Amino acid sequence: MRRTRTRIAVVLAGTAALATAIGLASTAQAATTLGASAADKGRYFGTAVANYKLSDATYSGILDREFNMITPENEMKWDATEPNQGQFSYGSADAIVAHANAHGQRMRGHALAWYSQQPGWAQNMSGTALRNAMVNHITNVAGHYKGKIYAWDVVNEAFADGGSGGRRDSNLQRTGNDWIEVAFQTARAADPGAKLCYNDYNTDGINAKSTGVYNMVKDFKSRGVPIDCVGFQSHINSGSPLTSDYQANLQRFADLGVDVQITELDIAYSGTQQASAYATVTKACLAVSRCTGITVWGIRDSDSWRSSDNPLLFDGNGNKKAAYTSTLDALNGGSTSSPPPVSTSPSRSTSPSPSTSPSNPGGGQGCTATTSVNQWQGGFVVTVRVTAGSTINGWTVGLALPSGATVTNSWNVTRSGNNWSNVSYNGHVNAGQYTEFGFQGTGTAGTLTPTCSGS
Numbered sequence: 001m002r003r004t005r006t007r008i009a010v011v012l013a014g015t016a017a018l019a020t021a022i023g024l025a026s027t028a029q030a031a032t033t034l035g036a037s038a039a040d041k042g043r044y045f046g047t048a049v050a051n052y053k054l055s056d057a058t059y060s061g062i063l064d065r066e067f068n069m070i071t072p073e074n075e076m077k078w079d080a081t082e083p084n085q086g087q088f089s090y091g092s093a094d095a096i097v098a099h100a101n102a103h104g105q106r107m108r109g110h111a112l113a114w115y116s117q118q119p120g121w122a123q124n125m126s127g128t129a130l131r132n133a134m135v136n137h138i139t140n141v142a143g144h145y146k147g148k149i150y151a152w153d154v155v156n157e158a159f160a161d162g163g164s165g166g167r168r169d170s171n172l173q174r175t176g177n178d179w180i181e182v183a184f185q186t187a188r189a190a191d192p193g194a195k196l197c198y199n200d201y202n203t204d205g206i207n208a209k210s211t212g213v214y215n216m217v218k219d220f221k222s223r224g225v226p227i228d229c230v231g232f233q234s235h236i237n238s239g240s241p242l243t244s245d246y247q248a249n250l251q252r253f254a255d256l257g258v259d260v261q262i263t264e265l266d267i268a269y270s271g272t273q274q275a276s277a278y279a280t281v282t283k284a285c286l287a288v289s290r291c292t293g294i295t296v297w298g299i300r301d302s303d304s305w306r307s308s309d310n311p312l313l314f315d316g317n318g319n320k321k322a323a324y325t326s327t328l329d330a331l332n333g334g335s336t337s338s339p340p341p342v343s344t345s346p347s348r349s350t351s352p353s354p355s356t357s358p359s360n361p362g363g364g365q366g367c368t369a370t371t372s373v374n375q376w377q378g379g380f381v382v383t384v385r386v387t388a389g390s391t392i393n394g395w396t397v398g399l400a401l402p403s404g405a406t407v408t409n410s411w412n413v414t415r416s417g418n419n420w421s422n423v424s425y426n427g428h429v430n431a432g433q434y435t436e437f438g439f440q441g442t443g444t445a446g447t448l449t450p451t452c453s454g455s
Contacts, residue, residue, distance in 0.1 A: 035068030044293035115170035142190035165212030199231035205243030231263035268309035366454025392454030
């Protein structure tokens with residue numbers, strides 16, 4: 001969908017059709033909205049959307065005014081689309097697709113295969129049975145939306161954090177090291193017109209994890225495995241900061257012959273630093289010819305999975321923030337901004353599960369705990385942040401769920417009843433720093449009030 005001045009000059013007759021396809025309503029509009037301004041540069045500017053929020057007039061009003069690409073937050077994930085093996089449920093996802101079609105927006109599909117947010121029946125499978133279930137799932141979901149999706153996040157977060165650059169241990173990985181390429185081959189057969197992406201977090205700079213992904217993509221391209229794009233989630237915060245090699249990292253992937261997309265952008269800085277960082281990310285995408293677009297993970301700060309960090313472009317009331325203005329200026333070729341200070345500290349953040357509920361603090365000796373809850377009909381994901389008041393070498397969070405809620409999956413934690421304790425690699429937390437763990441469940445999470453005790 002990229003276009004150049006040369007193409008426009010040569011193919012004048014196709015301009016109207018191209019403008020419609022990328023959501024460009026008029027040249028005048030390009031200076032005033034994110035989607036139209038990005039489209040004027042041959043790119044998209046999108047956001048993550050929850051179906052149940054589309055009835056919120058402020059939410060949908062901003063969505064339809066500003067964004068020309070939509071990613072469903074949870075509605076296309078495995079647990080949502082195949083709650084029982086072989087029984088598929090598309091109602092919520094179909095509603096988002098219908099909204100996009102009605103408002104001239106395109107769709108990114110998220111995500112076909114992921115170690116998290118699997119339905120309980122898949123979590124209990126392994127080996128050949130799980131591999132076959134994955135192939136069947138991708139075939140059905142991608143086939144259901146054939147021709148309606150611009151790009152699929154085919155595989156999500158398959159690489160481990162840390163310095164190894166290796167794969168994440170998961171039930172999918174244990175089906176065989178070829179599971180990722182099988183997923184891509186299956187998706188190509190099911191929806192041949194869609195771009196097929198690999199998507200991950202903590203890969204924004206040149207580091208061991210991003211290099212592991214880079215080597216996989218290079219191998220896939222050399223062997224003809226169908227992969228068209230790489231998604232960089234770019235959940236930027238003090239623990240996973242915006243690095244000085246952000247643009248260079250995007251470029252090295254583009255040089256492999258794949259598109260690059262910023263897929264889940266949010267920036268947990270404040271004030272002018274946040275505005276500057278958003279401008280820097282936007283300019284980096286514009287500087288890389290194969291960077292096809294940017295998606296922010298939510299519309300208002302109150303819609304964010306990290307709502308307490310206020311990491312988005314609109315405040316909780318839907319007002320434009322300074323970060324919005326700096327992003328729009330960058331899209332329109334405004335003045336340059338310097339990146340925020342570069343940090344080399346490792347990220348303690350876990351893989352994201354978008355949150356829609358406010359954080360609830362609880363304190364104890366040496367640490368505090370806050371929760372972010374992402375609730376949908378019949379299920380939820382909770383992310384718990386443990387922040388050290390003074391340096392600790394271990395922690396336990398007390399957290400009880402409402403009656404009827406059942407935990408089906410957890411990560412970065414050991415559980416004993418209502419007590420959630422650190423595992424070997426995340427017990428030590430320096431004063432003022434944090435680590436996170438999470439869990440998935442069925443039922444309703446309700447209002448959670450955690451306590452934290454450090455040792």
